[in-house]
Amino acid sequence: MGGTPAVEALDVAVYTVPTDGPEADGTLAWDSTTMVPVEARSDGAAGTGWTYGPPACASVVGDQLAGIVVGREAFDVAGAFHEMVAAVRNAGRPGIAGYAISAVDTALWDLKARLLGLPLHRLLGAVHHEVPLYGSGGFTTYDSARLREQLSAWTDAGMPRVKIKIGESSGTRVERDLARIEEARAVIGPDVELFVDANGAYGRKQAVRVMEAAGRCDVRWFEEPVSSDDLEGMRAVRGAVRADVAAGEYGYDLTYFRRMCASGAVDCLQADVTRCGGITEWLRIAAVAAAHHLDLSGHCAPHLHAHVAAAVPNLRHLEWFHDHVRIEQMFFDGVLDPAGGTVRPDPDAAGNGLTLRRDAAERYRRDRR
Numbered sequence: 001m002g003g004t005p006a007v008e009a010l011d012v013a014v015y016t017v018p019t020d021g022p023e024a025d026g027t028l029a030w031d032s033t034t035m036v037p038v039e040a041r042s043d044g045a046a047g048t049g050w051t052y053g054p055p056a057c058a059s060v061v062g063d064q065l066a067g068i069v070v071g072r073e074a075f076d077v078a079g080a081f082h083e084m085v086a087a088v089r090n091a092g093r094p095g096i097a098g099y100a101i102s103a104v105d106t107a108l109w110d111l112k113a114r115l116l117g118l119p120l121h122r123l124l125g126a127v128h129h130e131v132p133l134y135g136s137g138g139f140t141t142y143d144s145a146r147l148r149e150q151l152s153a154w155t156d157a158g159m160p161r162v163k164i165k166i167g168e169s170s171g172t173r174v175e176r177d178l179a180r181i182e183e184a185r186a187v188i189g190p191d192v193e194l195f196v197d198a199n200g201a202y203g204r205k206q207a208v209r210v211m212e213a214a215g216r217c218d219v220r221w222f223e224e225p226v227s228s229d230d231l232e233g234m235r236a237v238r239g240a241v242r243a244d245v246a247a248g249e250y251g252y253d254l255t256y257f258r259r260m261c262a263s264g265a266v267d268c269l270q271a272d273v274t275r276c277g278g279i280t281e282w283l284r285i286a287a288v289a290a291a292h293h294l295d296l297s298g299h300c301a302p303h304l305h306a307h308v309a310a311a312v313p314n315l316r317h318l319e320w321f322h323d324h325v326r327i328e329q330m331f332f333d334g335v336l337d338p339a340g341g342t343v344r345p346d347p348d349a350a351g352n353g354l355t356l357r358r359d360a361a362e363r364y365r366r367d368r369r
């Protein structure tokens, strides 16, 4: 491969952005979101990837992964992925190390596409021109006015499906959950699909009772009704409710996703390209899902999913997640337009089509740990 450019540098940063109000789901509350972008440079081109995770992700990139990637042939994304996974064996791949690998892998794919002068979705082999979205937010901390405002903004933009959080305070506020489901249905009208996400807050029978009580609201998607570690429980709920049961956002390797699919726990698999190992692994997870006759839905980080999602035949949709949309629109030039409830990756721009706006990001920079 003489003459093939090498990766010259791998830069990493940490940006922590306060939320635009208190946010919580069934099992977690937060007031800021941290993005860890990685830039891989070669031959005058720069590829950008990122993860949403703790600042420690940046240390893993710098301390454990940069030495594997810098100096390597820039087109050798598969080799870099393989070696990164091997290198974190003792650190443990799930969690921070997996997030760090994801940020580097997505940067290397973007770099490869830019060096070749191709849009990333065309390099990956696009099978969809448009990628369906669902609006996602509806935090349990929202009051009625804020919930209505957010849902209306999505439906006004033509979003055909929207998701709210339920399972408030670890499943101890079921009456409020039900009132919010009813309110959401009233705001979006009969023709928009309503999704809910309990983030594992309910018990098995409690989850079934909630769906029965919300029966007239026609909920179509019930994400993590119980802990996604409780595969038997999810399977039991799946058999008892009309909504599709979905999970997978905490998956870090193929074995996790194979187990989830094979157990019959889900109607649709989810995976997060910023956590699971990047584009390399997201494509393989899509194949695992396909072998079980399941669709795949992209979890969060919509601008990092758009190109690889377009390359997956059994794609269902991407999550247009309020927090990440807000940050990605603030930090990047070249963001996608969600009008009509789909995004269309740019057929002409090289790579992922995004350029980090350092001036916008700089005020949120913090030191890596």
Ligand SMILES: [Mg+2]
Residues within 6 Å of the ligand: 197, 199, 223, 224, 249
């Ligand atoms: Mg979720």
